[in-house]
Amino acid sequence: MEASLFSVDKVPLLNYRPSHCCSFSSYPKKLESFVCTESHFRRIVNNKLQSKKTIFSGQSVCCYRLKPVSALSSEDTHPINQVRGQSFDQWDSLTAKFAAAANLPFLLLQLPQIILNTRNLLAGNKSALLAIPWLGMLTGLLGNISLLSYFIKKRETEAVVVQMLGVISMYAVILQLVIADAMPLPHFIVTSIVIASGLVLNFMRYFQLLDGEIWHFWEEFITIGGLSALPQVMWSTFVPYIPHTVLPGFIAFSTAVVAVFLARMGKLSEKGIGILGFVSGWTATLLFMWMPVSQMWTNILNPENVKGLSAVSMLLAMIGNGLLIPRALFIRDLMWFTGSTWSCVFYGWGNLICLYCFNNISKEFFLASSFGFLAWIGITVWRDAKVHGYNSPFSSLKEMIFGH
Numbered sequence: 001m002e003a004s005l006f007s008v009d010k011v012p013l014l015n016y017r018p019s020h021c022c023s024f025s026s027y028p029k030k031l032e033s034f035v036c037t038e039s040h041f042r043r044i045v046n047n048k049l050q051s052k053k054t055i056f057s058g059q060s061v062c063c064y065r066l067k068p069v070s071a072l073s074s075e076d077t078h079p080i081n082q083v084r085g086q087s088f089d090q091w092d093s094l095t096a097k098f099a100a101a102a103n104l105p106f107l108l109l110q111l112p113q114i115i116l117n118t119r120n121l122l123a124g125n126k127s128a129l130l131a132i133p134w135l136g137m138l139t140g141l142l143g144n145i146s147l148l149s150y151f152i153k154k155r156e157t158e159a160v161v162v163q164m165l166g167v168i169s170m171y172a173v174i175l176q177l178v179i180a181d182a183m184p185l186p187h188f189i190v191t192s193i194v195i196a197s198g199l200v201l202n203f204m205r206y207f208q209l210l211d212g213e214i215w216h217f218w219e220e221f222i223t224i225g226g227l228s229a230l231p232q233v234m235w236s237t238f239v240p241y242i243p244h245t246v247l248p249g250f251i252a253f254s255t256a257v258v259a260v261f262l263a264r265m266g267k268l269s270e271k272g273i274g275i276l277g278f279v280s281g282w283t284a285t286l287l288f289m290w291m292p293v294s295q296m297w298t299n300i301l302n303p304e305n306v307k308g309l310s311a312v313s314m315l316l317a318m319i320g321n322g323l324l325i326p327r328a329l330f331i332r333d334l335m336w337f338t339g340s341t342w343s344c345v346f347y348g349w350g351n352l353i354c355l356y357c358f359n360n361i362s363k364e365f366f367l368a369s370s371f372g373f374l375a376w377i378g379i380t381v382w383r384d385a386k387v388h389g390y391n392s393p394f395s396s397l398k399e400m401i402f403g404h
Contacts, residue, residue, distance in 0.1 A: 091387040095327040099158035102323035105316040106162050110169035112310040117176040120308070126180040131308030134174065134183035136294030138191060139233045141170045143288025145198040146222045147339070150284060152206050159336070160206065162324065164199075171195055194225070220260045223276070226283040228253035230290070237294050285339040292347035299354045306354055311361045315369055318348025322373060326380045332400045341377075349373055 113132075120128040148163035174191065177183040201218050204210035232249030235242065259276050262268045268276065299306055321343040328336035349370065356366040381393040388396060 085387075088387045091326075091383060092330065095330045096158060098323045099156075099162070099327040102158070102320045103161050103165060105320035105323070106165045106169075109166075109313060109316045109320060110173055112312040112316075114169070114172055114176065116308070116310050117173065117180075121176065121180060126182070128305065128308040129177055129180040129182045131298065131302065131305035132173065132177060132182070133237075133294045133298045134177045134187075135233050135236055136291045136298070137170055137174050137177065138183075138187070139229065139287045139294065140291035141167060141174065141191065141195065142226065142229055143284055143286075143291070143339075144170060145195060145202075146226055146284030147288060148198070148202050149205075149219065149222060150281060152202055158327070159324070162320070167195060167199065198222075219280075220264070222284070223280040224253065224256040224260055226280065226287055227256035230283055230287055233287075233294075234290060237290075237297055281335055285335050288339055289342045289346075292343060292350060296346065296350055296354070299351070303358055306358045307360060309351060309355060309360075311352065311355050311365070314348050314351040314355070318344050318352070318369065318373055321348065322376050325377070326384070329380060329384050329396060329400060332403075334400050337400065344373065 117129055117132075120126070144163050144166040148160060148167060151159040151163060171192075174183060174188065178185060178188045198218070201210060201215070205215055228249050231252045232246065235245070235248045259268070259272075263273055263276055299309075321340040324340040325337060325344070328340055352361065352366055352369055355361045356363070378393075381396060384396040385391075385393040388399075390396060
């Protein structure tokens with residue numbers, strides 16, 4: 001998306017990607033810019049770098065210099081300490097294309113599972129759907145809707161489409177679980193209302209049709225909802241091995257309501273508001289990350305139900321999340337990188353391991369999937385380090401985590 005630029009002494013990079021100059025899509029808060037002198041401008045022209053500049057009333061802003069900051073907050077994420085060049089620009093473009101390409105496997109992700117569930121339902125084999133824990137799907141769905149709001153706020157269009165497809169496909173699976181009596185109907189009704197409202201509000205936000213106060217209320221709602229749901233779902237996963245109780249959710253809900261209320265009343269310090277935003281963002285990711293944990297726990301408890309899983313769905317999950325990893329690493333978004341990598345390892349590869357151990361997939365299928373995944377991670381880390389001019393492939397990971 002292009003931005004409108006004005007002639008000023010210092011030009012801030014707004015919440016849009018500047019065209020032809022810097023193609024980052026991370027929208028950092030801490031930015032510096034500098035205005036090129038006329039002599040420097042001539043040198044740029046002589047070096048045939050006209051495609052790398054943007055002109056403002058006779059002056060040229062030729063690049064932006066970014067302050068290294070820690071990516072732990074995931075609010076100040078961006079590619080840092082960059083050395084711009086052809087290889088850097090190519091990798092920037094490729095990572096964006098990879099993220100866009102992830103839409104295809106995510107579009108097909110739940111389709112094999114939906115087809116398999118439909119066959120089992122038509123055959124009257126409702127017990128096969130018990131292999132899919134509704135709590136795990138619910139946490140993944142809530143994580144998707146929360147991350148949808150996160151990426152809309154960052155204007156990462158490719159990731160927005162991915163999360164949208166995730167919401168729709170997971171909701172379809174949950175609907176099948178309700179039909180199979182594998183999920184309580186009251187929980188489904190509440191979930192449906194939240195998801196429908198979230199999709200409408202996010203759609204309006206993306207197209208700048210939503211009032212800021214309404215969006216702020218939605219952010220508060222998903223903060224409270226996420227902080228309440230995460231500990232309760234984590235606790236409920238291990239019932240009946242631990243006592244059934246709503247105490248974890250109640251404590252988290254009360255804490256979240258008080259924190260949001262204090263923030264709205266202006267009683268929280270700037271640091272406290274920052275911590276609240278930090279926790280809210282990571283809660284969405286942890287909700288999404290808990291889905292494979294719940295699935296793995298179900299596999300351990302009920303090995304015979306593993307046949308209800310689709311190997312193709314697990315492979316598509318690994319491919320889709322794997323295609324997002326290069327972009328997350330490039331823009332130094334630790335939260336995005338952690339969620340995508342976790343889903344690759346535990347939801348995709350982890351479930352393939354379970355299917356292989358119970359002889360539901362061939363050895364060749366498993367080895368090919370494993371080798372491809374590990375090779376992709378290695379190439380991603382190596383390539384990112386190379387375009388940034390680092391000698392060690394671990395430098396990019398260190399920079400993403402610590403900001404330097």
